[in-house]
Amino acid sequence: MRIRPLVALSIAALSAVVLAGCSGSGEPDADPTPSATPSSACVLDAQPGADSDAIQVTGSGADLTATVPTSLAYEDIQRTIVTEGSGDDLATGDLVSGFYSIYDGSTGELLQDSSETSPDESGAVPILLDEQNYSLFVAALECAPLGSTVAMTIPGSAFGEGASPVVVVAQTADLLPTTSGGADQSPVDGMPTVELDDDGAPTVTIPDADPPTEVQIADLKTGDGPVVQSGDTVFVQYTGVKWSDGSVFDSSWDRGQPSAFSTTGVVEGFQQALEGQTVGSQVLVVIPPAFGYGEGEINDTDLKGETLVFVIDILGVQRAAAQQ
Template sequence: MRIRPLAALSVVALTTLLLAGCSGSAAPDATPSPTSTASSACGLDPKSGADSDAVTVSGAAPQLTAEVPTDLAFTDLQRTIATEGDGDDLAIGQLVSGQYQIIDPSTGEVQLDSADTSADDTGLVPLIVDGNSIIGSAVLCTPLGSTTAFTIPGSMLGDGASNVVVVAQSVDELPTAATGDDQEPVAGMPTVELADDGEPTITVADDFQAPDTTQIATLKKGDGATVESGDTVIVQYTGVLPDGTVFDSSWQRGAPAQFQTTGVVQGFQKALEGQTVGSQVIAVIPAAEGYGEAGQGSIPANSPLIFVVDILGVQRAATAE
């Protein structure tokens, strides 16, 4: 994706904010940090208003188009369902394919079109349905297949931020656990058992010895797009310490997580890049490629980490002209 040169840095940062939600990550090099769960089943629960009603959305993903008046008031957050789909209402924790556009309301120009960052020839990207991010809330509590127009005051996005319009459409529901073909276990790796919903339980041997460099084994092999450096990856994951203590889990929070491969610790990045969507991998990460001497939260200093990661979707990184 080529971003307009005058807005390149701001659009990259804005896209990250719109995808990640209001609370964000505690540290840029951390494994994914829990984000607050909105109290309402419909999250931000935006209502329609004069601004969002005035945005005209046409076409269907991956070829959405929108006309945005330049005189919108942006007095509050508004969302209008431009076209209602015929699927079930989407709920927090689901994953769907779709398209979104970020539009500069002062000019009507599309600053970023997710269709240009699709990792395959569908032109679609994966969208986590959630209640604390703008993109997730664009489709939350709307019937699958709906198109929406979202008008967002800059004051909601931080000091000095500009007003933004987002249009989006959900297309198909995607699985929230890896669906690839089972692979033969690798000797010496921790064992993994899966619950009916796909959540893993990881058992670490009593004589566990941390490797010198990250060791990775494929548990399920998917046939989707390959993860590249800098991509935004949608995953389910569980992380445990060598004593089996779970220190982080998207499964326990009830929704997949998303982050750039370059925004996590080195060992976790190694576990993601080069893998295919639909795959499940186990990674044993030495402290030197994790949090090292500093530790992180409940992770002690100099602790190895073990992760099981389901790779559910990927979106290519945007680049400036």
């Protein structure tokens, strides 16, 4: 899949290119913090320029497309807001629905668009403004009003020596909920109990019993969205606790934003809890060590030997792009 290395480009690498363009030399400053008309709410705050202004954007939604001239300079990162939406400015951590197309800047060839990974005929996909894993979309969409269409140009130097420049065209549509909105289901006897606070964050209580030896899954809420398939990227909120003492060891709620990962990139028990579920569902899963991080002596530094309990809100899904 070609898109993953692009969207995962580090914020530091993008910042370095921004700074190189601002300083007028080929060497960025030591401090990788953008200095071109910075905004405290923006990570990069990329500015428009001749390159990004030259991208000809047509259509909207699933018909969003662009014509990329092959004579652009690509000296720095540039972003032009082609049409400004009427919503609030987006910020890191936001989860939105939208559309995108990514082009090879040298040839104008379309590398991928959102219709390839959309779970339905709308062509829309969830887009998470995550600095660590989806920094390309942070650079393109941050500090632009919801509903905007943007064109961004990135020099090949941001991707490594000899890499081609890239053009991103994206349009946002709606903010997506950060909690599941499915229909409540009855609790399952013998499973941990879950209480939600006013924001939807779960508190898990472990039963006074021995942990199970097989994966146990219960639906707390059932959504009516697309079904999660193997290999999909799933956008979730989750909390994980240890059966042994009930302590939280990982939580997207503590980080203040949803997370996203492929169903095939997590431990087996977590994968079982995701695949076959519908967007909008909330799932409770108990994962014995054999389906988690393996058997071993329980200690404070890893999860070997631990039976794990997760509460997972499934917020959105992207299909895996075809290998090319």
